[in-house]
Amino acid sequence: MNIVVVLRMVPDVVEELEIAPDGKSLDLEFGRMVLSESDDHALEQALLIKERMGGTVTAVALEAPEVDEVLFSALAKGADRTLKITGPKEGVTTREAAHIIAQVIASEPGLRGADLVLTGTQAINDLDGLMAPLLSQELSLPFLGIVTGLLPDFATRIASATKEYPRGVRAEFEVALPAVFGIQAAEKPPRYVPVAKVRAVMKSQKIDCVPSAGMEEPGLSLLQVLEITKPEPSAHSEILEGSVQQAACALCGILAERGLL
Amino acid sequence: MGGATLTVGSSSPEVSLENILHHPKGRDLLTCIQCGLCAGTCPYGEVMAYPPRRIIAMLRAGMMERVLASESLLACVACYSCMAKCPRNIQLTEVLLPLVKEQVFLNLSQLPAELHKALDNTLRYGNPMAESPRKRAAWIKTVDVPVRILAEDPRPVDVLWFVECQNSYHPRGQDISRATAKLFHVLGIDFAILGNEEKCAGECARLLGVTGLFETLMDYNMAIFSKYHFKRIVTSGAHAYDAFTHQYAAAGFTYAAEHTTPFFAAYLEQLKPHLTHKLPYAVTYHDSCCLGRHNGFYEQPRSLLRAIPGVKLLEMPHNRINAICCGGGGGGMWLDTYYKAKGYERLSERRVKEAVATGADVIAVSCPYEISRFEDALKVLGYEKKMIVRDVVELLSEAMEV
Numbered sequence: 001m002n003i004v005v006v007l008r009m010v011p012d013v014v015e016e017l018e019i020a021p022d023g024k025s026l027d028l029e030f031g032r033m034v035l036s037e038s039d040d041h042a043l044e045q046a047l048l049i050k051e052r053m054g055g056t057v058t059a060v061a062l063e064a065p066e067v068d069e070v071l072f073s074a075l076a077k078g079a080d081r082t083l084k085i086t087g088p089k090e091g092v093t094t095r096e097a098a099h100i101i102a103q104v105i106a107s108e109p110g111l112r113g114a115d116l117v118l119t120g121t122q123a124i125n126d127l128d129g130l131m132a133p134l135l136s137q138e139l140s141l142p143f144l145g146i147v148t149g150l151l152p153d154f155a156t157r158i159a160s161a162t163k164e165y166p167r168g169v170r171a172e173f174e175v176a177l178p179a180v181f182g183i184q185a186a187e188k189p190p191r192y193v194p195v196a197k198v199r200a201v202m203k204s205q206k207i208d209c210v211p212s213a214g215m216e217e218p219g220l221s222l223l224q225v226l227e228i229t230k231p232e233p234s235a236h237s238e239i240l241e242g243s244v245q246q247a248a249c250a251l252c253g254i255l256a257e258r259g260l261l
Numbered sequence: 262m263g264g265a266t267l268t269v270g271s272s273s274p275e276v277s278l279e280n281i282l283h284h285p286k287g288r289d290l291l292t293c294i295q296c297g298l299c300a301g302t303c304p305y306g307e308v309m310a311y312p313p314r315r316i317i318a319m320l321r322a323g324m325m326e327r328v329l330a331s332e333s334l335l336a337c338v339a340c341y342s343c344m345a346k347c348p349r350n351i352q353l354t355e356v357l358l359p360l361v362k363e364q365v366f367l368n369l370s371q372l373p374a375e376l377h378k379a380l381d382n383t384l385r386y387g388n389p390m391a392e393s394p395r396k397r398a399a400w401i402k403t404v405d406v407p408v409r410i411l412a413e414d415p416r417p418v419d420v421l422w423f424v425e426c427q428n429s430y431h432p433r434g435q436d437i438s439r440a441t442a443k444l445f446h447v448l449g450i451d452f453a454i455l456g457n458e459e460k461c462a463g464e465c466a467r468l469l470g471v472t473g474l475f476e477t478l479m480d481y482n483m484a485i486f487s488k489y490h491f492k493r494i495v496t497s498g499a500h501a502y503d504a505f506t507h508q509y510a511a512a513g514f515t516y517a518a519e520h521t522t523p524f525f526a527a528y529l530e531q532l533k534p535h536l537t538h539k540l541p542y543a544v545t546y547h548d549s550c551c552l553g554r555h556n557g558f559y560e561q562p563r564s565l566l567r568a569i570p571g572v573k574l575l576e577m578p579h580n581r582i583n584a585i586c587c588g589g590g591g592g593g594m595w596l597d598t599y600y601k602a603k604g605y606e607r608l609s610e611r612r613v614k615e616a617v618a619t620g621a622d623v624i625a626v627s628c629p630y631e632i633s634r635f636e637d638a639l640k641v642l643g644y645e646k647k648m649i650v651r652d653v654v655e656l657l658s659e660a661m662e663v
Contacts, residue, residue: 014386015393030395034385192372194363195384196473 001055001154003046004111006101006119006131007074009033009064013124017230024225025091033065038120044186045150046118047078053154056080058111060104062088062097068207069198076193076201081208083108088212093221094126095134100215102138108210114178116159121146121182132182144175145182152177278325278360286356292349293317299343299353304586304608305336313343313353316361329364335373335599337362338608339468339591341554345582354468354555355507362591363470373599376592380466384474387460387481388426389595397424398456400435406446410456417490419451421516423505425498426461427629433636434497434629440658441497441521447535447661448528452495458485462501464551467508469592476512479504483512493517495524497654499551499628500590506556520552522627522653526561529568536660539571544656545621546574547612547635548584549628562627562653569660575619585612589630609638617644625653 011017011026012034018027046057058081059074061067071082085104088097105111117139122129129145136143148170149162157177162170164184175181240247255261281287293314300312310333311319319328328334337358344354351357366372372380379389387394401408411418422445428434445452463478486494494516496502505518525532544566552558559581566574579585588597588608597607613635616624624635635650651659 014391015395188371189374189377192366192377192380194367194471194473195477196471199473 001049001053001116001152002110002114003049003055003057003116003118004105004114005039005043005046005057005059005074005079006117006135007039007043007059007061007067007070008036008097008120008123008126008131009061009067009070010036010124019228019230023227025228028065033067035070036120036123038122038183038185040120040190041186042118042120042181042183043074043077043079044188044190045183046116047191048187049116049150049152050078053152055115056110058083058114060085060101060111062092062100062212071207072198072202072205073193075205076197077191081110083111083208083210085212085215086209089216091225093223094128094130095221096216098131098134098138099217099220100212102135103215104210105135106139115157116150116152116177117141117180118150118183119180121184129182132180136180139180142175142179143182144173144179146184147181148183148185149187150181150183276356276360278320278364281357281360282320286352289349289351290317290320290357293321293351294349296348298346298348302342302346304338304340304342304588304611305605308603308605309333309336313358316357317351320357325361328361329368332365332369334358334362334365335596336603336605337591338586338588338593339465340550340586342550342586345554358591359468359470359472361470362468363472366470373596375598376469376595379592379595380469380471380474383461383463383466384477387478388430389461389465390426390430392426392430394460395457397429397459398454400429400438401442401454401456403435404439404442406442408442409453411453411489412456412458414453415489418453419492420445420453421486421489421491421494422452422454423462423494423496423498423501424454424459425496425501425629427633428497429459431629431633433632437497437629437632437652437654440652440655443658443661444525444532444654448525448531453491455485455489460485462496462498462504464498464500464504464508465590465592465594467504468590475504475508479509479512483509483514486514486516491516493519495519495521497521497629499549500630503551503555520556520558520627522552522565523558523561525654525657526565529564532565532657533568536569536657538660538662540569540656540660541571542623542656543573543575543619543621544623544625544651545577545616545619546580546625546653547577547587547616547631548581549626549631550584550586550590552627553584554582558627562625565653565657566625569656572656575621577615577619579615585615587612587628587631587634589628589634594630594634607638607641609634610642613638613642613644613648617642617648622648623656624648624650625656626650627653 012032020027057079059079060083063086146164147161152159159175161173240250276284276286297314300306300314306312310331311328341354382391383389428438463475467475502520639645
């Protein structure tokens with residue numbers, strides 16, 4: 001069972017996001033990039049499957065600031081191989097990224113013919129959750145998203161997958177492999193890897209690289225960023241003073257006044 | 262058994278669980294008389310499958326695999342109680358327990374979530390709270406005395422004040438920082454901070470056995486220290502003080518290091534004329550593990566408190582070397598949910614029960630962890646109207662207000 005996990009670097013919102021002078025992009029001079037949280041879950045799910053059933057895990061990512069640390073961490077956690085796609089253009093969109101990554105998966109020895117392709121259901125810069133379905137489209141593979149449990153069967157080449165729906169509804173699917181899955185959450189929280197182990201991996205293992213040159217297709221993205229603005233501050237909240245009874249009366253008054261009662 | 266190692270000093274070879282019985286820092290384990298004082302004095306001794314005495318017995322019997330497969334040592338809050346009471350003076354908290362913990366953590370199928378986040382955050386952001394490193398010095402805008410940041414004004418300075426994470430970011434910690442800045446100012450001390458260049462000293466990571474993280478932070482801070490000229494380092498962090506004094510030597514730390522509480526106690530005579538405002542408080546002092554048991558600063562905080570007009574000092578039954586840990590050390594700060602799930606009593610709650618029973622209305626502290634831990638515990642137990650938590654430095658500052 002060969003598993004490919006697609007990892008994406010997204011802006012780290014611990015730092016305040018600044019808009020670049022062009023008004024259309026983020027100023028990353030002081031900002032940092034971090035592994036997308038649901039991709040971290042996709043990696044964990046892949047490692048759990050490998051531990052249970054064997055196989056190999058390959059983590060694939062587009063070149064980005066701090067991506068090397070993330071890929072070495074993936075190796076330290078138990079991934080067998082990491083592949084960095086170098087030289088993508090700045091501001092690559094999800095559509096363009098999926099096109100490049102799909103070509104790498106389809107052509108790179110060891111990735112071609114992967115049984116499972118996992119990535120996060122969403123990322124903070126892909127709230128539409130397009131990466132996994134676009135990969136499935138490009139690779140002509142079945143797709144299931146918002147997956148919270150995944151158990152492939154080597155013999156039957158069918159995976160049992162749990163998908164979440166609103167209002168607490170879950171469904172069990174059987175998916176013929178190979179397939180692409182958008183992982184909402186791994187069965188367990190992503191594992192901790194001590195920095196000493198990452199450092200040791202940095203000395204003993206390497207990140208494979210493949211250039212993106214020749215894989216980019218201009219004009220793929222139909223949408224362009226017109227403008228990025230910071231959210232407008234909304235009106236401040238109002239604290240209701242007085243006793244519980246007074247506060248309750250005041251609250252009822254406000255709700256009635258606004259037609260909510 | 263894994264290959265965990267721990268550097269114990271620049272001149273010593275590395276000690277590991279494999280060589281510990283033959284290493285100068287571990288050979289005293291052979292002298293253990295199995296008296297059990299360590300287990301008896303451990304605040305979580307009753308819930309540990311393998312308290313220090315048993316760990317030593319298992320180590321000597323070559324049966325450590327069972328210890329390392331147990332979660333027992335997650336209950337160790339690195340309070341130095343076992344080490345302080347050991348009649349053979351065995352370096353339990355310093356040497357043996359971090360080595361065992363490192364292997365215990367590696368064997369865990371899952372690290373408790375809050376601890377996992379805290380460790381990741383400390384590596385990435387230099388603080389366990391995932392606060393922006395660029396806002397570490399933001400609190401200085403809220404203080405009404407000048408606070409110099411060395412990166413902006415790198416002239417030589419007398420005191421490099423290492424503020425630490427809690428007192429940089431936590432709202433109550435920032436209260437302590439404002440009070441500390443005021444005291445430096447009143448005493449006319451030439452001081453400056455590292456500002457956004459400062460990162461966690463890493464002491465908890467070391468006592469958790471996460472040595473790679475500790476060494477990363479130590480190497481980083483040492484490189485920053487070397488950029489500036491100062492005569493001494495004064496830190497608000499009891500754990501940072503402990504790391505500087507006992508561990509940073511491995512990275513060549515030779516600066517004079519002090520903690521704010523004993524530092525201000527040395528200036529008591531200069532402070533006294535400023536302590537003009539009477540504080541009608543009955544105060545009980547909680548000895549922090551790092552300052553008290555590990556470094557012997559028992560009288561300095563008490564002398565400061567006694568100097569405040571109106572303060573009546575009351576002692577808890579467990580004081581000085583017998584003080585009960587707040588539960589925040591050795592990673593305990595981020596294991597409350599884990600302890601709760603296991604059904605362990607929170608040590609901070611055990612401690613404030615004892616504090617309230619003295620009749621005091623203030624519990625005074627010297628370690629930044631204790632403010633939030635005790636304030637939480639007082640709320641959980643419904644004592645928030647009976648008792649407040651104040652750092653000794655905050656009380657000194659309050660006594661200066663007219």
